[in-house]
Amino acid sequence: MSSDNSNCDITPTRNYTSSNERDSWCLIRKITKENDLPHGDPWLISKQEFRMRKMYVWSEIEAVFRLQYGGSNEIGAFMRLTNSYCLIGGDPQKYEKVEGMIEGDIQWGSVVNTSLAGCEIVGRLCVGNKNGLLVPEMTYDTELQRLKEELPETVKISKIEDKLSALGNVVVCNDSVALIHPDLDRETEEVIADTLQVEVFRHMIANNPLVGSHCVFNYYGGLVNPDISQNELENLSSLLELSLVPGTVNQGNKLVGSGVICNDRLAYAGMKTTAREFTDIEKAFHLR
Template sequence: MAIRVQFENSNEVGVFSRLTNSYALIAMGGSENFSSVFESELSQHIPLVYTTIGGTKVIGRVCVGNRKGLLVSSICTDQELLHLRNALPENVKIKRIEERLSALGNCITANDYVGLVHTDIDRETEEIIQDVLDIEVFRTSIAGNLLVGTYSYFTNNGGLLHAMTSSQEIEELSELLQIPLITGTVNRGSDLIGAGLVANDWSAFCGMDTTAIELSIIEKVFKLNSIEDANIEDNFKYKSSIIQTMIYGVISAYPRCATSQPSRTRVRRGGEHVYEKLF
């Protein structure tokens, strides 16, 4: 599900956090309410790492990652880098990048299989992204904006793009990423999607100003209700089988009182009921 939250009265959730399928980074020194929301939803599934990068809280804008790796900006100190290495799962690669476009979270967006990057990013950086995150990388823009990490966000299930993205561009990007994409906004009409939310394959967090319609679009495109819906469907099937069994038992006990028969019941002349196997 998608949850509304604020970081010290800011709705830019994606500025102060980074979420993947194997870990979550949360800016150190934030409000207790912000961290408690993340902990209640994620702590049983993935580790939550509280940190700063370059001594700042805007960690979501100076790093990018997926379940396989994490890339941090050159402003990350040795102490912070060591803390991240010790706190992240052992199978997660981590590397500090010397890139002139140091706001990695604004210039790069990725899931576990593919990534989009700023067209002017260094060739060496592109190779590092491919190696550490173990993904394919494509240079592109979103609705004419080069900051792909600011104006889009996608997971393995789907993605949200800048509201002015053309239908042709949506189709091309969807084919490139092999996931469904739609346009939308967060925080009551903001196009800064990457700054306004974070998500993985089963949860999402967005600013408190996000409207109910925006929230429903986020939940739909990221397929955050798919597991819950499957459970509801399975539960319905289970209850249906119980009801059929109860009907079968009642008709078997009181055949003359039954006003209707199950769909698999056959009636012979003379009032004799012959019941076919229900399961």
């Protein structure tokens, strides 16, 4: 497809990512010509600039985007995304651009750059939803205080004292239901139910107890390790009352929790995620 800028030497590239964003480009291109919006050819702008223009057309984003964090495609290890906040681990100055991009995308929630027990892998160490946040017992008091100051007042924060301290690997949830590692303590299960305000089920996925590594879901559906049997897939879908899609991320990685983060309106996947995997992710989370 040719650009309107006939004198431009730059080869136009389609910077949209999700399968239906081509229509967004066409509409934004038309609006840009007819209204007083940022000037330039939408076919030549960057992904981030495209997202900014897209805000003029839709009041809410509902899409999947590719993302790399600190050179890693395992974005689920460094981030925790919910319907009311997003936690990001790492040096605030080093990852300022990524943080700013996510702030622009989610608009409605808090983006907090923090560590947990001095570690950047906050996605693996914590789990949460719009109602609450669970952090490991080893979380520093200063980190806990920052979270209380930065997160919405409605978010309840609880420390978990359990030998299985990598909570992001052993718990997966949305705003109404959670799957947990079968060996988590009963007290831990009670704290999860109370803090996140969810119904809790002990379960494994494809014979693996690390449910947070092998499954990701939002209110509408989820992505699971493709090794799951058809019978287990149907039983788990019935248990959660969600449509589940087997799939991978980052060119065949079955640990979907390491490469995808999502909420009910938005998802990010690692940069290596293929077009076929992208289609499965959009289908899984019911995002366009």
